[in-house]
Every structure is written in structure tokens, then in C-alpha cells.
Amino acid sequence: MSTSALNLSTKGPAGASPAEGSAAGDSVTKVTEAAVGIVQRDNGMVLLGERPVGKPWEGYWEFPGGKVEPNETPAQALKRELQEELGIIVTRFHSWMTRTYEYEARYDQSGKLITPAKAVKLHFFIVVEWQGDPVGLEDQQLSWQNPEKLTVGPMLPANTPILTALSLAPVYAISNLKEMGEVQFFERLKMALENGLMMIQVREPDLSKQDLMLFAEHVIALAKPFEAKVFVNTDVESAQQLNAAGVHLSAQRLMQLKVKPEGLLVGASCHNAAELAHAKMLALDYVTLSPVKSTLSHPNTAPLGWATFNQLVAGYSLPVFALGGMLREDLDPARTYGAHGIAMQRDVWGAL
Numbered sequence: 001m002s003t004s005a006l007n008l009s010t011k012g013p014a015g016a017s018p019a020e021g022s023a024a025g026d027s028v029t030k031v032t033e034a035a036v037g038i039v040q041r042d043n044g045m046v047l048l049g050e051r052p053v054g055k056p057w058e059g060y061w062e063f064p065g066g067k068v069e070p071n072e073t074p075a076q077a078l079k080r081e082l083q084e085e086l087g088i089i090v091t092r093f094h095s096w097m098t099r100t101y102e103y104e105a106r107y108d109q110s111g112k113l114i115t116p117a118k119a120v121k122l123h124f125f126i127v128v129e130w131q132g133d134p135v136g137l138e139d140q141q142l143s144w145q146n147p148e149k150l151t152v153g154p155m156l157p158a159n160t161p162i163l164t165a166l167s168l169a170p171v172y173a174i175s176n177l178k179e180m181g182e183v184q185f186f187e188r189l190k191m192a193l194e195n196g197l198m199m200i201q202v203r204e205p206d207l208s209k210q211d212l213m214l215f216a217e218h219v220i221a222l223a224k225p226f227e228a229k230v231f232v233n234t235d236v237e238s239a240q241q242l243n244a245a246g247v248h249l250s251a252q253r254l255m256q257l258k259v260k261p262e263g264l265l266v267g268a269s270c271h272n273a274a275e276l277a278h279a280k281m282l283a284l285d286y287v288t289l290s291p292v293k294s295t296l297s298h299p300n301t302a303p304l305g306w307a308t309f310n311q312l313v314a315g316y317s318l319p320v321f322a323l324g325g326m327l328r329e330d331l332d333p334a335r336t337y338g339a340h341g342i343a344m345q346r347d348v349w350g351a352l
């Protein structure tokens with residue numbers, strides 16, 4: 001996360017500065033673990049609650065959840081908290097991302113402490129099925145919200161990247177001009193957009209720079225009325241020039257990058273723990289992790305398999321798209337192995 005997004009009203013003595021990924025600040029040693037539930041309807045709307053009067057950060061909006069008690073797993077804490085706070089029984093959920101965040105101490109005008117410095121480790125879950133209608137059992141206001149267009153706020157500052165992650169649809173299509181040809185590709189793209197495709201990557205390593213730019217421009221223009229996001233697999237400057245929603249970096253570009261560029265979303269291809277760690281350090285917006293299965297485009301690379309995929313993404317702080325031999329029906333299994341979603345270059349476009 002870029003610390004500039006965390007402009008809290010912090011005044012007074014120096015507190016621990018907010019730092020993603022590190023809980024060991026000067027003044028904060030204990031890390032509070034919490035389980036947080038993103039209760040999500042099929043149409044993408046998520047449930048937010050306002051922190052009740054009397055709690056730290058009262059009046060701020062958050063996802064329902066609470067502290068993990070001793071001898072409890074985060075998943076058990078999630079079930080308990082959502083029952084206590086909302087009166088619902090969660091019946092199906094996926095473990096999603098884990099983020100560490102340091103809240104700075106906040107002071108009022110007179111220098112009186114409002115909330116002390118605090119480090120939290122948040123275990124986020126996506127809750128897809130539950131019994132009962134959520135009710136604010138702690139007198140908190142509840143609201144179903146579109147994560148891209150919140151009408152309530154302010155949100156707890158630790159959650160800013162969570163909203164960005166939620167704006168990334170779980171099905172990510174990668175262009176395949178080489179096998180499909182232009183006519184079929186654009187026909188299928190239009191069809192897919194009409195059927196709800198919201199994430200597209202333009203990846204055409206065989207095109208000249210000029211042709212890639214023209215092709216990407218065309219894809220961006222078609223996606224625009226649907227508000228679908230187009231990421232271009234190229235250098236940052238070219239993606240900015242195209243006014244694309246984002247840039248997708250190859251692993252090589254990722255490893256050369258020192259600071260996350262601003263003004264557009266940034267994703268990257270990862271294949272191992274070192275690349276994942278670098279993407280995390282840069283606080284990118286998402287990564288793909290591949291190849292999960294063997295794939296036509298990389299026939300000589302050994303697939304990771306779901307077990308290794310799961311190990312690599314457990315506790316990871318960014319949304320991860322599983323990539324490599326993915327079929328549409330792999331979305332559900334992918335989510336149970338900790339993926340945010342799946343990226344596909346072939347199945348997503350239908351039978352060729």
C-alpha cells in the first residue's frame with residue numbers, strides 16, 4: 001500500500017508510521033489478529049457496517065468481523081463474529097487475503113489521545129452463502145454497497161486496498177489474437193462483454209509495438225461502455241499513454257521495478273515465492289500465479305499444481321489470479337485454494 005493513501009488526522013507525538021507487511025513498529029509490538037468477512041451477493045454488492053459509538057474508530061465503516069480469540073482459528077472467529085454482529089450463519093466462504101497494517105496513534109486538537117497506535121493482522125474471507133438476513137445486532141448501521149462506488153464512509157483506513165481488490169472481477173480474460181485472428185477475437189470479445197466480462201488483459205508478444213498499441217486502443221474502446229477494465233501487457237509508459245485501466249508487468253519487468261507507478265492499476269506475472277514477495281513489497285494491485293496446470297503456451301514448464309499454489313498464496317496480501325490451463329469451471333476450486341479468481345487465454349473465449 002502506498003502510505004500517501006493513509007492521510008490520517010495524526011498529530012502530536014510520533015507514533016509508529018503505517019507500514020504494510022511489517023508489524024514491528026517502534027511503539028507497537030503486539031499484533032491484534034482479526035477475522036473479517038466480506039459478505040458478498042452474487043451481483044457483487046458487499047455488506048458494510050458502521051463501527052458503533054464507544055468502540056475505537058467509531059463512525060468509521062468496516063466489513064463485519066472481530067478479534068480472533070485465543071484457541072480459535074480465523075475461520076472459527078469469522079463464524080462467531082458474524083453470528084454475534086449480524087445474526088447470520090455463514091455456510092460457504094473462502095479464505096481470501098491477509099493484510100498487516102499499523103494504525104498510527106490519533107490525537108484531538110488539544111493533543112488528547114483518541115486511539116492508540118495499533119498493529120492489526122486482518123484475515124479476510126469472502127462469504128458467498130449464509131443463512132438468515134443480516135441485522136445490526138450491536139446497534140450498528142448496515143449497508144449493502146458497490147465496492148467501486150461507496151456511498152457511505154469514511155472507511156477504516158486499512159481497507160483501502162481491499163476495495164481496490166474487490167473492484168477486480170474474478171474472471172480475467174487474456175487476449176489470444178494469434179490463435180483466433182482479428183475477426184473472431186473481436187466477435188468473441190463483444191459477446192463476452194455483453195455476457196458480463198469485466199477484466200481483460202491485452203497480451204500479444206508477437207505484435208510490433210505499433211500494432212500492439214492500435215490493437216489495445218480498439219479493445220479499450222470496446223470495453224469502455226461496459227466499464228470493463230483493460231490491462232495492457234507492456235511497459236508502464238505505454239499503458240499510461242493508452243489511458244488503460246492498468247498495466248500488466250511480465251515477471252522480468254516486475255523484478256526490475258523499484259516503486260509502484262501511480263495513476264493506474266498495476267498487476268504482474270509471478271511464478272514463484274521470490275516474485276510474489278517482490279510484488280507484495282511494491283504493494284501491487286494483483287498478481288497472476290502460473291502455471292497451475294500444464295498449458296499450451298508454456299509446454300515445457302512444470303505446473304505448480306493446486307497444492308503448491310495453495311501453499312504459495314496462504315497468508316498472502318494481494319489478490320491472486322490462478323493462471324495456466326484454467327477452464328471456467330476451475331473458478332470455484334481456485335477460490336477454495338486461496339485464489340481471488342482465474343485468468344484464462346483460451347476457455348474464456350469459448351470453443352475456437
Ligand SMILES: Nc1nc2c([nH]c(=O)n2[C@H]2C[C@H](O)[C@@H](COP(=O)(O)OP(=O)(O)OP(=O)(O)O)O2)c(=O)[nH]1
Nearest residue numbers: 032034036055062063064065066067120156158159
Ligand atoms: N471488523 C473489522 N475490523 C477491521 C477492519 N479493518 C480493520 O482495520 N479492522 C481492525 C479494527 C480492529 O482493530 C480490529 C477488529 O476489531 P473489532 O473492533 O471489530 O473487534 P471485535 O468485534 O472483536 O470487538 P471488541 O472486542 O472491540 O468488542 O481490526 C474491517 O474491515 N472490519
Ligand SMILES: [Mg+2]
Nearest residue numbers: 064065066067
Ligand atoms: Mg467487530
